[in-house]
Amino acid sequence: MTTHTELGTPRDLTEIRQSISRRELIDKLFAIAGLLVLFFAILVLVALILQMAIRGWPRLSWQFFTAFPSSSPEEAGIFSAWVGTALVMLVTAVVAVPLGIASGIYLEEYARKNWLSGLIEINVTNLAGVPSIVYGLLALGFFSQTLKLGDSIATAGCTLALLVLPVVIVTTREALRAIPRSLREAAYALGASKWRMIWDHLLPYSSGGILTGVIIGLSRAIGETAPLITIGALTFIAFLPPAPLSGNFPYLSFEWLKAPFTVMPIQMFNWVSRPEEAFQVNAAAAGTVLVAMTLLMNGLAVYLRYRFRKGIKW
Amino acid sequence: MVEEVSQLNVTAVKPKAEVIDLDFYYGSTHVLKRVNLVVPDRQITALIGPSGCGKTTLLRCFNRLHDLYPDNHYNGEIVFDSAVNILSPKVDPIEVRMRIGMVFQRPNPFPKSIYENVAYGLRVQGERKTSVIDDKVERALKSAALWDEVKDRLKSPAYALSGGQQQRLCIARALATEPELILFDEPTSALDPIATSNIEELMAELKQQVTILIVTHSMQQAARLADYTAFMYLGEMVEFNRTLALFNSPLNKQTEDYVKGRFG
Numbered sequence: 412m413t414t415h416t417e418l419g420t421p422r423d424l425t426e427i428r429q430s431i432s433r434r435e436l437i438d439k440l441f442a443i444a445g446l447l448v449l450f451f452a453i454l455v456l457v458a459l460i461l462q463m464a465i466r467g468w469p470r471l472s473w474q475f476f477t478a479f480p481s482s483s484p485e486e487a488g489i490f491s492a493w494v495g496t497a498l499v500m501l502v503t504a505v506v507a508v509p510l511g512i513a514s515g516i517y518l519e520e521y522a523r524k525n526w527l528s529g530l531i532e533i534n535v536t537n538l539a540g541v542p543s544i545v546y547g548l549l550a551l552g553f554f555s556q557t558l559k560l561g562d563s564i565a566t567a568g569c570t571l572a573l574l575v576l577p578v579v580i581v582t583t584r585e586a587l588r589a590i591p592r593s594l595r596e597a598a599y600a601l602g603a604s605k606w607r608m609i610w611d612h613l614l615p616y617s618s619g620g621i622l623t624g625v626i627i628g629l630s631r632a633i634g635e636t637a638p639l640i641t642i643g644a645l646t647f648i649a650f651l652p653p654a655p656l657s658g659n660f661p662y663l664s665f666e667w668l669k670a671p672f673t674v675m676p677i678q679m680f681n682w683v684s685r686p687e688e689a690f691q692v693n694a695a696a697a698g699t700v701l702v703a704m705t706l707l708m709n710g711l712a713v714y715l716r717y718r719f720r721k722g723i724k725w
Numbered sequence: 726m727v728e729e730v731s732q733l734n735v736t737a738v739k740p741k742a743e744v745i746d747l748d749f750y751y752g753s754t755h756v757l758k759r760v761n762l763v764v765p766d767r768q769i770t771a772l773i774g775p776s777g778c779g780k781t782t783l784l785r786c787f788n789r790l791h792d793l794y795p796d797n798h799y800n801g802e803i804v805f806d807s808a809v810n811i812l813s814p815k816v817d818p819i820e821v822r823m824r825i826g827m828v829f830q831r832p833n834p835f836p837k838s839i840y841e842n843v844a845y846g847l848r849v850q851g852e853r854k855t856s857v858i859d860d861k862v863e864r865a866l867k868s869a870a871l872w873d874e875v876k877d878r879l880k881s882p883a884y885a886l887s888g889g890q891q892q893r894l895c896i897a898r899a900l901a902t903e904p905e906l907i908l909f910d911e912p913t914s915a916l917d918p919i920a921t922s923n924i925e926e927l928m929a930e931l932k933q934q935v936t937i938l939i940v941t942h943s944m945q946q947a948a949r950l951a952d953y954t955a956f957m958y959l960g961e962m963v964e965f966n967r968t969l970a971l972f973n974s975p976l977n978k979q980t981e982d983y984v985k986g987r988f989g
């Protein structure tokens with residue numbers, strides 16, 4: 412008993428303490444290093460955005476938002492561009508959201524796990540990494556020429572929908588997978604059919620996650636330029652597409668789907684490629700608006716996730 | 726297990742359900758081996774046995790939860806009300822689950838309001854009248870001895886309740902549709918002693934209205950609560966008898982070792 416205390420314990424204890432404090436030091440060093448790297452990354456991002464915003468600031472006026480592009484930089488605005496972006500995003504969302512959610516549900520809840528579903532799964536995940544210009548080429552052939560949609564808002568919306576689709580599918584599946592088996596079984600044990608269980612439980616519980624995916628997908632699409640240039644988006648559009656509401660029956664019009672269009676990043680690209688300095692300022696202003704739109708969408712995603720998760724936990 | 730072990734005169738009890746030569750497989754793992762069991766009407770029957778012996782598996786056969794996962798399969802019958810074999814492929818599992826309720830090992834309320842939790846089974850069965858649902862929700866919560874605690878906050882989330890209250894809510898949820906048999910899978914294993922004794926009291930009252938089949942790993946709980954007890958070991962039904970008889974004069978050596986605490 413005494414030998415044990417004399418020989419073992421005290422020395423062991425100091426050794427253990429030393430090793431613990433050594434590990435704590437490494438912990439702290441790593442935390443500081445991580446913080447520095449993070450700080451640097453954020454700093455670069457903020458600096459870039461700030462520089463652009465400061466440059467474009469003088470042009471950000473009501474007139475800038477309500478004017479069509481023009482050959483004189485002071486009169487030029489982004490009216491056709493932001494309307495085009497809004498309409499293209501609308502089509503993208505209407506196409507990608509139902510398709511993506513339905514595919515996610517099918518893959519996660521219905522598909523039997525075999526080589527075919529494995530293959531589909533790998534493909535869906537990889538689709539998210541395909542360069543966007545490839546989607547543009549596909550769309551040029553399929554939507555624009557085969558389906559004869561032309562260089563229209565419909566073609567652009569469908570193209571970007573392809574881009575967003577994998578993101579929506581993957582986040583839908585992740586959101587569904589996060590719901591524990593015990594909740595599904597609770598619903599089944601009460602006699603719910605599979606569809607009922609999905610509708611009453613899985614969809615409401617995963618809607619926060621799904622919405623986040625949708626918005627992140629859309630905010631990726633909003634800045635896309637390459638695939639839209641491929642399908643022939645114009646860089647100079649001085650008119651708006653036909654209005655979706657009309658005064659006479661049937662009041663709703665879908666002519667705008669077939670209209671030519673431009674979008675914010677293409678407008679920006681157009682200005683950047685001009686030699687005049689004043690157009691560079693316009694480009695910076697448009698870029699600021701675009702970044703603001705993206706940040707707003709991401710903020711909305713964060714808020715929605717918070718809202719939906721609030722009442723729902725397991 | 727071919728040995729005739731039961732001294733119980735099985736023909737004397739009125740069965741609510743009868744398991745006949747049931748085999749069950751998870752893929753190729755043979756988990757239940759020619760299990761036979763009688764679940765007497767409006768009595769509490771306990772399933773005991775060491776962990777991993779197949780109690781949960783047997784319980785989940787009764788409401789065909791195993792059908793949810795591919796690769797599970799059964800042979801044998803569970804005859805319900807001396808009329809239908811609920812394991813038959815011709816029987817719709819959804820109908821079975823509407824008549825046989827289940828309470829799980831861990832409380833698993835839906836992340837919805839207290840009211841919606843209890844109302845869900847009714848809604849699934851197509852009930853639309855709010856007045857009827859209100860009524861049945863109240864009755865179920867009263868039967869589950871939860872009404873007084875929650876009557877002023879039916880619309881608040883079920884997750885605000887304590888573990889014991891959540892489990893009683895799950896019991897109310899199962900009771901609301903007035904099932905004829907309720908399956909309990911170790912319903913108190915995640916609860917503290919006070920919540921446990923509340924739920925045991927509750928079950929003792931419930932057996933007036935409904936047949937209860939309960940899995941428990943606690944022999945004390947089986948002894949306190951059950952009218953009949955079945956002892957399982959390695960997927961086989963070793964012995965089934967009135968609880969007192971099974972604990973005081975087990976016929977089988979394995980049962981005796983187990984109830985005397987010599988293993989498990």
Ligand SMILES: Nc1ncnc2c1ncn2[C@@H]1O[C@H](COP(=O)(O)OP(=O)(O)O)[C@@H](O)[C@H]1O
Binds near residue numbers: 754756776781782
């Ligand atoms: N989903 C499953 N797939 C494969 N084997 C399983 C599964 N669930 C349980 N088992 C096995 O079946 C046996 C019985 O399990 P279970 O019925 O949960 O036992 P108990 O409830 O008596 O503790 C155990 O050996 C367990 O490992």
Ligand SMILES: [Mg+2]
Binds near residue numbers: 780781782
């Ligand atoms: Mg178990």
